[in-house]
Amino acid sequence: MVRQISVFLENKAGALAQMTRVLADNGINLRAFSLAEASDFGIARLIVNDVYLTSTVLKENGFVLAVANVLAVAMPDAPGGLAHVLECLKGANVNVEYIYAFTSDKPGQAYMILRPDDETAAMKALRNAGIRQVEQEELGEM
Amino acid sequence: MERYYQPEIETAPREEMIRLQTERLVKQVKHVWDCVPYYRKKMEDKGLTPDDIKSLDDLKKLPFLSKTDLREAYPYGLVGAPLKDCVRIQSTSGTTGKRVVAFYTKEDIDLWEDCCARAITAAGGTNEDVCQVSYGYGLFTGGPGLNGGSHKVGCLTIPTSSGNTERQIMFIRDLSATILCCTPSYAAYIGETMKEMGLGPDDIPLKAGIFGAEAWSEEMRRDIQDTLGIKAYDIYGLTELSGPGVAFECSAQSGMHINEDHFIAEIIDPVTEEVLPEGQQGELVFTSLTKRAFPLIRYRTRDICVLSREKCPCGRTHVKMSKPRGRSDDMLIIRGVNVFPSQIETVLLNQGYPANYQIIVDRVNHTDTLDIQVEMTPEMFTDNMGEIAARQKTLVEGLRSMLGLTAKVTLVAPKSIVRSEGKAVRVIDKRKI
Known part of the structure; x- marks a missing residue:
């Protein structure tokens, strides 16, 4: 499991730019990133090496955020990689609320961040299928 | 057992109250016509003379007074008694414009203090109580009003005025104060200071609080009641009319009884100025029936509230007003x-x-x-x-x-x-x- 930072963004030109500027000025590199949007606001979801530093500087700059655990899985960067992961979750009757992908400098390797409705069942299903889960420490080595 | 300061008046049957109000209204309109040229002019502009006012229903014919009139007539234009008969003034803070300066004869002060005494009695106060008045004294009506009411009830009165919170707490503890009178925000602050001093509700003998002069929510009431270990009662008033005690809460803690023998309350639509039926929300308008030195007829308070004549379990028959829900200016x-x-x-x-x-x-x-x-x-x-x-x-x-x-x-x-x-x-x- 890895720590994900969710940041509230007002639906306004420049809101996202303002957030990324704060990250840039503090030398924070994004490992993975996704943006969810409703009609009048958005949530930016970030995966970073240093969760403490990132959440501190964002708070200092007036952002509202929440930190939570999400699943991160490693898979081959090849056709069928994601399908295999999702089929194995489906087999355990686990629903996925959201999902986003990222790669690293490791050739042939892709990663997925996913938020299952049942964390325990999801972890068990992935383990049984031999799908490797990534921990927070590993992000630092990427 | 519910206690009353003036039981005959406070529990008078409605018909009796209508008779009293009518008699006093007719007399008051004559008094204003004779002694307040500013209002007489307003009546003349509408083609009215005191003879047109014979019943409570005729009240709606009379012109309104507003804050603007008070400003225009400042300082003596609305005074209804010779200055030799006036013995005091009180004044507002002037946060929303020019200060209001209200005048009082000896009798005006006496009747005002009666109203405050009713409020203290309704909160359970008797001559066995020690009443600490932590409202500001001076031009502000809070301190002098409750101080006078407390004397009338016969409470041992501690006139601390506001400020010096640790000393307030010291007096409450050392002299066993049972009733606290102040603004709700100051009561909350006293509670916070007590917490910082490591004191809880069991460390003080207070049993009741009479809090007014500013808007406060039910949530704030619960907080204050819990931190001070008391029952908190609301009180309403305006310097223009007398001060605190125009209306006050009883043990039911569900709205404030208006002292109808001294004030007639109406609810109007703030835009059309039409009188609204009972139970509808609108702007509160007061006519003072007994005040001599500063007799205001149909004074628009700008406070938005609802009146209710539902039977109150406390036994009082006077109409109840809700907490003001806003200002008509807003x-x-x-x-x-x-x-x-x-x-x-x-x-x-x-x-x-x-x-x-x-x-x-x-x-x-x-x-x-x-x-x-x-x-x-x-x-x-x-x-x-x-x-x-x-x-x-x-x-x-x-x-x-x-x-x-x-x-x-x-x-x-x-x-x-x-x-x-x-x-x-x-x-x-x-x-x-």
């Missing part, structure tokens, strides 16, 4: 509906939102729009978008049932609502009417 008319920012604030606070909000009214394609912007807080925020959307929906529904209007709710970034001099600008009306 009223917005949106799609023909009267909306008070305080109603919106009530819904927000009830649903656990912070008080950082802004109301934006605009007109798009000839239709008024109401957009309520609420600052997102760490407590409200969650990664679950559905949850946030559901909360927004609940808020929209809550606003619809309170206002009878559909509002849009927008969540905005923290601290994005402009604050001027530390105070947020609550309403932005962009309509060009």
Whole structure:
């Protein structure tokens, strides 16, 4: 499991730019990133090496955020990689609320961040299928 | 057992009260006609003489007085007694314009103190009690009014005035004060200071508090009651009419009984100025029946509230007013509906939102729009978008049932609502009417 930072963004030109500027000025590199949007606001979801530093500087700059655990899985960067992961979750009757992908400098390797409705069942299903889960420490080595 | 200070008056049958009010109204209008040229002119402009006022129903013919009149007539224009008969003035803080200076004869003060004594008695006070008056003394009516009422009840009165909170707590403890009179915010502050000193409700002998002179919520009442270990009673008044004690709460703690032998209350539509039927929300208007030195007829308070004649379990028969729900000056008319920012604030606070909000009214394609912007807080925020959307929906529904209007709710970034001099600008009306 890895720590994900969710940041509230007002639906306004420049809101996202303002957030990324704060990250840039503090030398924070994004490992993975996704943006969810409703009609009048958005949530930016970030995966970073240093969760403490990132959440501190964002708070200092007036952002509202929440930190939570999400699943991160490693898979081959090849056709069928994601399908295999999702089929194995489906087999355990686990629903996925959201999902986003990222790669690293490791050739042939892709990663997925996913938020299952049942964390325990999801972890068990992935383990049984031999799908490797990534921990927070590993992000630092990427 | 409910105690009354003046039981015959406080529990008088309605018919008896109507008889008394009619008699006093006729007399008061004559007095004002004879002694207050400023109001006489207003009556003459409407073609009225005192002979036109024979019953309570005739009251609605009479012209209103407003804060503007008080400003224009400042300082002596509305004084109804020779200055040799006046013995005191009291004055407002003047935060909303020019100060109001109100005059009192000896009898005016006596009757005002009766009203305060009724409030203290309704809160359970007797001559066995020790009453600490922590309202400001001086020009402000709070201290002198409750001080006088406390004397009348026969309480041992501690005139601490406001400030020096640790000394307040020392007196409460050393002299076993049982009743505290002050503003609700000061009561809350005394509670906080006690906590810092490591004291709880069991460390003080207080049993009741009489709090007024500013708006306070039911939530604040609960907080104060818990931290001080007391029952907290609301009291209402205006310097223009006398001071605290125009209306006060009884043991039922559900609205304030207006002292109807001294004041006639009406509720009007603040725009059309028409008198509204009982139970409808509108602006509170008072006519003072017994005041000689500063006799105001149909004075518009700007306070928005509701009157109720429902039978009160305390046995008092005087009409009850709700806590003021807003100021008519703040009223917005949106799609023909009267909306008070305080109603919106009530819904927000009830649903656990912070008080950082802004109301934006605009007109798009000839239709008024109401957009309520609420600052997102760490407590409200969650990664679950559905949850946030559901909360927004609940808020929209809550606003619809309170206002009878559909509002849009927008969540905005923290601290994005402009604050001027530390105070947020609550309403932005962009309509060009």
